[in-house]
Amino acid sequence: MHPGMVVVLQSTTYPGTTREVLLPKLGAEQGLRVGEDWFLAFSPERVDPGREDWTTANTPKVIGGITEACGEVATIWYAGAIKTVYPVSSAEAAEMAKLLENTFRMINIGLVNELAMMCERLGVDVWEVIDAAATKPFGFMKFTPGPGLGGHCIPIDPLYLSWKMKSFNYNARFIELASEINTNMPRYVVSRVMEALNERGKALKGSRVLILGAAYKPDIDDVRESPALDVIGLLQKKGALVEYHDPYIPHIHHETDGWQMDSINDVMESVKNADAVVIITDHKVYDYRAIVDSAKFVFDSRNATRPFAKDHENVVRL
Secondary structure, eight states: OTTTOOEEESSSOOOOHHHIIIIGSSSTTOOOBBBBBBEEOOOOOOOOOTTTSSSSTSOOOEESSHHHHHHHHHHHHTTTTTEEEEESSHHHHHHHHHHHHHHHHHHHHHHHHHHHHHHHTTTTTHHHHHHHHHTSSSSSOOOOOOOOSSSSSSSTHHHHHHHOOOOOOOOOOOHHHHHHHHHHHHHHHHHHHHHHHHHHHSSSOOOOOEEEEOOSTTTTTOOOHHHHHHHHHHHHHHTTTEEEEEETTSSETTTTTTTTEOOOOOOHHHHHHHSSSEEEEEOOOOOHHHHHHHEEEEEEEESTOOOOOOTOEEEOOO
């Protein structure tokens, strides 16, 4: 630490972390006064891996200082590289803003995941319902269901807020419910695969199952918190013979459950040999028409096969 230093925390965390945890650890031993000798602020990272339209430079930057002077100095510093800087009144407001962003996504994904389960019971195409609702030009934002949440942010960050609120004797009910629904989606996918195989006179135990895509989102090489890991583990526990393919992730090592696996080389050969092909990540490199034409059975959790699924009785979509 030295006079004039600007320290900015960017990691997503619960409201109060910058002031309660970071501030006491910095500057005190050197006798430096925050807001006068050095400056401390929180400015959440906003990044969406794989995007090229919104980058670090043109994504608005929220900044909240420990003091007014801290916020002003950090704002000026970031303005040298970021197109739009948006200061707020405190570090806590900036911390809470980031959690609102991620909690908003988590809860809305939980909503459409539950909608998918309801539509399956009702015999309604959930994808058709979502597309119809999305024609409304106001008051609706399109979210799509899937096999579960992945990545380092959305499945985890809202739970920081839920944990923090317990110290205030407050139960964050929306967060807890959405987390429960989203966490259960891999198990729901496995149950749907098992039911579909049973309808085709095939038991899941002993069946060859190919997982397509291990990354938590399309066209990236990040496997953190990916629902593919849970789906693979659950299938293995039910006795399925599981293999996977992902052009971006050549190897998976699941530390918690102790299994590891290499991506298969010839995807189309494995598609032909599999009793079930389960699409978990809809990478653009896959030829979904060829996959559907060659597979005995496809369970599509991402709606990647929609353009031609109705012409193939071997396809079941989430």
